[in-house]
Amino acid sequence: MPHQGAIVAVLAIAGLCSSFMFTLVVPIQSRLPELLHSSPADTAWVVTATLLAAAVMTPISGRLGDMYGKRRIVLVLLAVLVVGSVVAALSTGIIGIIVGRTLQGAVVGVVPLGISILRDVLHEDRVDSAIALISATLGVGGAVGLPISALVTQYSDWHVLFWLAAGLGVVVFALVLWIVPVSVLRTAGRFDYLGAAGLSVGLIGILLAVSRGNEWGWAAVPTLVCGIGGILVLLLWGWYQLRASEPLLDLRVAARRPVLLTNLASVAMGFSLFASNVVYPQQLELPVETGVGFGLSLVAASLIVMPSGLVMMVLSPFSGRLAGTVGPKLLLVLGAIALIVAYGFTLLFDQEVWQLLVANIIIGVGIGFGYAAMPMLIMRSVPQSETGASNGLNALFRSLGTSTAAAVVGAVLAGYSTTFQGAPVPTATGFTISYVLGFIAAIVALAFALFIPTRRAPQEKHPSLPR
Missing domain, CATH: 1.20.1250.20 (MFS general substrate transporter like domains)
Structure with missing residues (x-):
């Protein structure tokens, strides 16, 4: 090997x-x-x-x-x-x-x-x-x-x-x-083709409603048909999965308290992460004349955002060792707290570029800890034969959070905008509300994390692997 x-x-x-x-x-x-x-x-x-x-x-x-x-x-x-x-x-x-x-x-x-x-x-x-x-x-x-x-x-x-x-x-x-x-x-x-089709249709319906609702109108017929139809399909899909002899996803495993709470925390943490990805670059790139922007180019703005990713990479070995010492639950809690601190800092200080840089670095710490903890919590709670599907489901919940953030924050910034040189631009109020939403999402992630049980689930026995 x-x-x-x-x-x-x-x-x-x-x-x-x-x-x-x-x-x-x-x-x-x-x-x-x-x-x-x-x-x-x-x-x-x-x-x-x-x-x-x-x-x-x-x-x-x-x-x-x-x-x-x-x-x-x-x-x-x-x-x-x-x-x-x-x-x-x-x-x-x-x-x-x-x-x-x-x-x-x-x-x-x-x-x-x-x-x-x-x-x-x-x-x-x-x-x-x-x-x-x-x-x-x-x-x-x-x-x-x-x-x-x-x-x-x-x-x-x-x-x-x-x-x-x-x-x-x-x-x-x-x-x-x-x-x-x-x-x-x-x-x-055997692979559950019917289950795969049902999951696909349901997810596409919900994500279409979330991602295009701002453009179509949240009360428009296409949005309601996609959103409500997707929910109904997923409910029917869940009923079928519980009765199928070889389901696509074992929902009984997914409903275990540690798995369920981790996945719910993933939605909130994904929202909190992507809210920052939407808001910070826009504020950095808007012209100074708007009263809310810093006038940076796309390259310069991306260099301000980039350190958050570098922090995640640098922290990853430390995250693994810390999880081995104190457990992944505490790691997820620390990640949520870091996100709360980052958004709280931004709500108080967002008048200088360096302040947004600091906030992005703290977000990198929060996401680095949180994203490291979630798969560890999942794999401590599911049998080895379910790790691929269970981790895939967790990644899906993160995607639901990021998709919802893109739609909701986009709607807020569009709703609180003014005209500058013939084009709509977000106002200070729009940015503040967006930061508050990221702050609330981080608090929700913390709440779910605090209730995750720490006891390991019984695991399947398998041959020990060499070092």
């Missing part, structure tokens, strides 16, 4: 590559209508399609990994990323870009699968630190990737972004094939 450090490094690179896909098009997002000769409503699907694909594929790929081998599914997802990137790179119209971005979104499943692989192949003394590192890539890839995307866009054609993504996918595919061992722990049974 390859050296365990090499396995961790390759899976971390895969995680960075997958999370990079979410900030890949941020530098050109406002220019997409012009570049693709389409309306803003149509080009919004360039982002929405990736979000939907990630949400649907993450829990499904986790189950496929449990059944057919986690490395095999990681390789499939990376191959899909490469295909999607090439499709987008060769496209000049809206349809090709949306198809490519949809395929790119599927790669997000490599993070929960990578975490599950670590449990299978690493010695137990190394698992916590390694999980903290892989979990951190969910935030690091986006934060570090944003200035890279901005620089590529500034000095080259925008299609180069997608060629860059394709190249990364090829390199990571080769590394996984070379370094990561074949999965030997499998779950017997």
Whole structure:
């Protein structure tokens, strides 16, 4: 078997590559209508399609990994990323870009699968630190990737972004094939295609309502049909899953108190994280003449946001050791407290660039601790045969939090705006309310974290692994 450090490094690179896909098009997002000769409503699907694909594929790929081998599914997802990137790179119209971005979104499943692989192949003394590192890539890839995307866009054609993504996918595919061992722990049974279809339809309905409600209107018929229809489909899906002999997700495992509370905390923490990703860059980039902005370029603003991702990466080894000493529950509590401090600091001090930099660094501490703790809590509470699906479900709950933050904060900033040089810009009140929402979400995450039981669930016996 390859050296365990090499396995961790390759899976971390895969995680960075997958999370990079979410900030890949941020530098050109406002220019997409012009570049693709389409309306803003149509080009919004360039982002929405990736979000939907990630949400649907993450829990499904986790189950496929449990059944057919986690490395095999990681390789499939990376191959899909490469295909999607090439499709987008060769496209000049809206349809090709949306198809490519949809395929790119599927790669997000490599993070929960990578975490599950670590449990299978690493010695137990190394698992916590390694999980903290892989979990951190969910935030690091986006934060570090944003200035890279901005620089590529500034000095080259925008299609180069997608060629860059394709190249990364090829390199990571080769590394996984070379370094990561074949999965030997499998779950017997047949794949639940009906369950996968029901979960997909329900999630797409809810996420469409959340992500497009601000544009369609929250009381509009399309929003209500998607949202209520999605909820009803998921309720029916849950009823079916509880009665299926080989369900896609064992909801009885997901309903265990530690798993349920961790997943609910994930929603709140995901909201708190993404609220900062939406608000801080806008405030940094708005012209000084608006009275609320700092007039930074996209590259300069992304460099202010980037340290939060670097902090997550630096903290990850310490997070793993701390979790081994005090337990992942306390780590999650500390992460939520750090987010509360960050938003509280911003509500008091947001008049200088350095103050937003400090707040972002504290957010990096909070997300670094919180994202490291969540998969540890999940894997202490589920049997080894369910790690892929359970981690995928946890990643899905985080995505629900980030999606909700994007919609809610976007609606707040749009609702509290004024006109500047013929274009709407957020007001100070809009930014303040957004920070309050992030603050409240962090408090909710703390409340859920405090009630998570600390007792380990009985685990399946499996052969001890070498150091």
